[in-house]
Amino acid sequence: MSALLCLLALGLQQAPATETAFVSDVKVIQPGVPFTVALKMKMAPGWHSYYENPGDAGQATAIKWKLPAGFTAGPIQWPVPERIDFEGIFSFVYENELWLLNTITPPKTLKPGMKVHISAHVGWLLCSTGCVPQSSDLTLDLASGAKVQPDASLATKFAQVRAELPALAKGFTISASLGKPKAVRLMVTGNSSSPEGVRFVPADADAFGANEAKVSKSEKGLALDIALSQYAKTAPTRVKGILVLPAGAGIKAYIVDVPVLMLK
């Protein structure tokens, strides 16, 4: 009791629970054929969790997989986060319901007719005006078979989540070079977007923090200048993140993962 009072005296914020679960796009997995496991998160209104690059503060959601022998998990496929501004402190966050997709590849040597037990320790930081670390141990039981069996009941939702994920650039190219002192310039060549509504979400917190790109029209397309973080040790050799372009009434997101060319 005194320990509890002590915690309250410290001002530990009471955080609402976050609902989490694993769901898969398949019921039966086929040896050697990748499938998807989604981490579903439902956060209480007014609270958020973080993107791979949390920005000025916060921490990315992390999944520590415990998979059967021979299984491998790919990285989290992050949707476009929202960039929130709290009096000049910027963070890349998700609110409400979030699906984080992960590609799991079973071994080719997996025998059909087996039970497949997938589990992971998931940790995230939940913040509003205060922050609370939360975690859960999640499991998912699937079966192996000669042929993959999709879960039809989730097909629409998975398709919708995938459609919103950053896609590979198509019909235009993205390149990067060291720009002005302490900045990187992304060139989007062969795209006729106007600069309005174009943004870049850097995945690398060390290099860019939550810095936003200054977008301008160039001869060949768009130029995005992103200042390095004041804490960046060295100029990055690669730029990763999400390019967001306006598309009709909405947006379309593209994967950025390019080397930084050294001019001179």
Place this chain on the structure above:
Amino acid sequence: MIAIAKFGLVVCSLCFALGSGAAPRGGLAVGAAAPTFQSADSNGKSVSLNSLRGKFVVLEWSNFTCPYVQKHYNSGNMQGLQRKYTGKGVVWLTVFSNAEGMPGYYPNPQLNKLAAQKRVASTLIPDPSGKLGRLYNARNTPTMFVINPEGNIIYMGGIDDKATPDVEDIPKAKNYVSAALDEAMAGKPVSVPTSRPYGCGIHY
């Protein structure tokens, strides 16, 4: 943008007032002069960076409600560092920049009481106006600066290399603040002069 412009003016007006003429161009940087300031501690005593020339100064941004700060206080790690280095003549200032009404803001008597309970061994600087936090562009807690006796920044960034709220990570972590102080006191260059600070956003 207005806030940035304002804080730029504060830096410059201070520099002109002090006649140093050495405004840190291009913002905060390792090797540049630390922005000078005059503030008051939690007992109302004046603290000015200029009067601390000749001493190493540590600036620590804090918020006792933040899990990343609690990691270093509940384990005693931060107080241990404060005790060790103030014992060696270092001036350690712990700054609280969260605005009144935000988690982590306490009126001075309560702040003093909390700090006494936690056996904090540093000088507490309440900064609810955010003036000092903005001057140093502090964005989360804990964020650390180490200033050398000449008044230059020799380290800025996180406290260590384990960006988690987990106490178990402290023994495995490389503490950048103690490394910077130990190296600089031994007359050596600071091997890691900056890192990304991790923690809770400061609510200005």
